[in-house]
Amino acid sequence: MRLTLIKPTIGRPDHSLYVDEARMEPLNLGVLAALTPPDVEVAMWDDRCEPIPYHLPTDLVAITVETYTARRSYEIADEYRRRGVPVVMGGFQPTFAPQECLQHADAIFVGDAETGWADLVEEARWGALKPIHHGEPGRPQTGVLTRRDLFEGKGYLPVSLMQFTRGCRFVCDFCAVTKYFDRKHHIRAIDETLAEIEAQNRRLLFFVDDNIASDRAALKELCRALIPLKINWVSQASLDVTADGELMRLMADSGCLGHIMGFESINRASVREARKAPNLGKFDRYATQIAILRDHGFQTWAAFTLGYDHDTVDGVRATLDFALENRFTFAAFNILMPYPGTPLYDRLAAEGRHLYDGKWWLHPEYRFNAASFVPARMTPDELTEACFEARRAFNSIPSLLWRFSDLKTNLRTLARARAFWRFTPVFRREVFKKHGMRFGHFGHR
Ligand code: B12
Ligand code: SF4
Missing domain, CATH: 3.80.30.20 (tm_1862 like domain)
Structure with missing residues (x-):
């Protein structure tokens, strides 16, 4: 199974390509990758500095969504879904505006991913993705280390x-x-x-x-x-x-x-x-x-x-x-x-x-x-x-x-x-x- 993780940008100024020079590592995606079952192939794209390669084959797309990045996240999600790829959203926006996110996603994850993310991936693997998932806010990443290899070469x-x-x-x-x-x-x-x-x-x-x-x-x-x-x-x-x-x-x-x-x-x-x-x-x-x-x-x-x-x-x-x-x-x-x-x-x-x-x-x-x-x-x-x-x-x-x-x-x-x-x-x-x-x-x- 192939999983694609996405950090969306906020937007871009009119008529120009925007690269966020102050971008920092998207820690939440490194954590999500670490929580993913080890046999799943993981790729990560950062919309703040690189184009999203929609054409690359993938079985599940996971987007981290804040209020500022919601609009851009929905554009990205709509494009993947148009191509038949299921999309899951997590983060502050899905937690506080779940119905809005569900208009653009097959599933949302409310709360912290530590409890429940691996189960969601299994559901997606078997084509049985439930639309709403809950994770209890809790201690940061118990028992796992952030997958920092995914951050290499992205100019953070x-x-x-x-x-x-x-x-x-x-x-x-x-x-x-x-x-x-x-x-x-x-x-x-x-x-x-x-x-x-x-x-x-x-x-x-x-x-x-x-x-x-x-x-x-x-x-x-x-x-x-x-x-x-x-x-x-x-x-x-x-x-x-x-x-x-x-x-x-x-x-x-x-x-x-x-x-x-x-x-x-x-x-x-x-x-x-x-x-x-x-x-x-x-x-x-x-x-x-x-x-x-x-x-x-x-x-x-x-x-x-x-x-x-x-x-x-x-x-x-x-x-x-x-x-x-x-x-x-x-x-x-x-x-x-x-x-x-x-x-x-x-x-x-x-x-x-x-x-x-x-x-x-x-x-x-x-x-x-x-x-x-x-x-x-x-x-x-x-x-x-x-x-x-x-x-x-x-x-x-x-x-x-x-x-x-x-x-x-x-x-x-x-x-x-x-x-x-x-x-x-x-x-x-x-x-x-x-x-x-x-x-x-x-x-x-
Ligand atoms: C560090 C940080 C920054 C850093 C940037 C870090 C970076 N990588 O770029 C700095 C200081 C630069 C920054 C700037 C801003 N930030 Co800030 N930031 C944070 C902070 C404190 C921590 C983020 C973090 O890395 N957390 C650690 C990770 C592991 O936790 P997490 O992101 O919450 O992810 C967990 C869950 O949410 C969930 N999850 C998240 N995504 C996904 C995706 C999927 C698919 C799934 C299943 C689960 C999932 O699982 C994760 C693991 O448990 C958060 C507060 C917070 N508690 O998150 C605010 C926060 C995200 N920031 C916020 C804001 C408003 C901003 C600014 C807009 C402020 C401003 N006015 O300029 C700017 C601009 C941000 C931008 N997008 O450009 C708000 C967002 C509110 C909202 N409703 O969206 C927050 C929540 C702070 C707050 N007190 O309200 N920020
Ligand atoms: S002191 Fe606590 S509640 Fe107040 S802005 Fe900071 S993190 Fe939020």
């Missing part, structure tokens, strides 16, 4: 993705993780995590955990185990971690270069509205937390979410100033996006504030990084423009040089300086390439 950024935990204990209202994991977190055994590290050959790791600091005791244990390995790693963590001095020291000692951290807003009212509990302690516009992060040499990727009911155009500009003042290694000025299944989505629906018929991810007029709802104190276009302007200014060359020349973070060690120049310019380029991109390859249809 030089960082190995893996997971230590899944889920998060907080309930931010815009976050798709909240409902998916129901506030629980699931922790991989330390020896299995170390085996995953040893089975790959990079010294820079990205733990793609939703919030690696959700269980501080577990993270301390991991850090202690990482210290002898002399690697560097990055992850995603909530800001409350800065309150734990022992953990901050352990992270630094174990080679942590920094995290993606959700600041979301510099306006306390917006932080409350987002229900961003880890940011709601003593509110001195984050000065204390940032000082601690800098003292530990962390290269922070600050994530902002803009468009809450208390946000204004001036507030977006103030957020940019704040990001520049603090010389974050990278900052994302994300528009607040209502993803299906989130409390935010339901609230905006109840208030009648969705644009694009409430399904921006399918709408032919919607463009990447545009507001998809009516904000309270700006027009949707003002929000879109203000965020783009913030991205443009933050990613200007003078800003890049100003942020780089920070002795406490980016210039602290050679590894940090290297990481800055290896990744920051690529993320910068992608910001401009992706802005205004249409979804799917046939966005006019």
Whole structure:
């Protein structure tokens, strides 16, 4: 039996072929391949960098689908099904919009693949594929190692993705993780995590955990185990971690270069509205937390979410100033996006504030990084423009040089300086390439 795994792209700008230079390994497909019965031949295609060879014979196609990639995923699925090949979809979009996905797939997989994927493959082998499958969200890949051979030659950024935990204990209202994991977190055994590290050959790791600091005791244990390995790693963590001095020291000692951290807003009212509990302690516009992060040499990727009911155009500009003042290694000025299944989505629906018929991810007029709802104190276009302007200014060359020349973070060690120049310019380029991109390859249809 032959299985084809597909990572779809978001779309492409009009009249051009788009290659995502910031693409990282699609970890979920490497995990899926590892969970597949060993006698099945597995191929993987990444739509972000190569054409899909529809003509190659295959018995089952499996697509990983996020909300952003839904439209493109449906195009790919429709083409395979037109050729008589059964298609299965899994990931966040099938989990939260199952009926929509079932219009383009023979089967969907709701939840994590660890329990149930092998059974689904057997059903497909015998021509008895059931349309809906459920897997319990749980510990990352118990007993299997990611099939990284599938990633070779695809030009991914030089960082190995893996997971230590899944889920998060907080309930931010815009976050798709909240409902998916129901506030629980699931922790991989330390020896299995170390085996995953040893089975790959990079010294820079990205733990793609939703919030690696959700269980501080577990993270301390991991850090202690990482210290002898002399690697560097990055992850995603909530800001409350800065309150734990022992953990901050352990992270630094174990080679942590920094995290993606959700600041979301510099306006306390917006932080409350987002229900961003880890940011709601003593509110001195984050000065204390940032000082601690800098003292530990962390290269922070600050994530902002803009468009809450208390946000204004001036507030977006103030957020940019704040990001520049603090010389974050990278900052994302994300528009607040209502993803299906989130409390935010339901609230905006109840208030009648969705644009694009409430399904921006399918709408032919919607463009990447545009507001998809009516904000309270700006027009949707003002929000879109203000965020783009913030991205443009933050990613200007003078800003890049100003942020780089920070002795406490980016210039602290050679590894940090290297990481800055290896990744920051690529993320910068992608910001401009992706802005205004249409979804799917046939966005006019
Ligand atoms: C790492 C990460 C990134 C990395 C990119 C990694 C990469 N390889 O390219 C970075 C930081 C760059 C990133 C960027 C973005 N991300 Co992101 N990201 C993640 C994160 C934290 C982990 C993803 C991961 O690798 N998980 C590990 C794998 C093993 O787990 P998994 O993907 O969930 O797969 C399991 C199941 O879902 C299921 N499964 C998945 N696919 C399939 C397919 C089949 C056939 C089957 C059977 C099962 C199955 O089985 C798998 C194994 O159990 C997730 C959160 C999450 N929990 O997934 C967010 C997440 C996927 N990202 C999200 C978003 C919104 C974004 C951005 C759009 C943010 C922005 N505004 O710019 C961007 C753009 C993404 C893009 N497509 O270009 C949202 C998506 C929400 C949604 N409804 O689609 C998530 C869920 C975060 C959130 N809190 O809401 N992201
Ligand atoms: S802290 Fe981060 S991962 Fe946790 S619910 Fe909030 S946004 Fe989601």
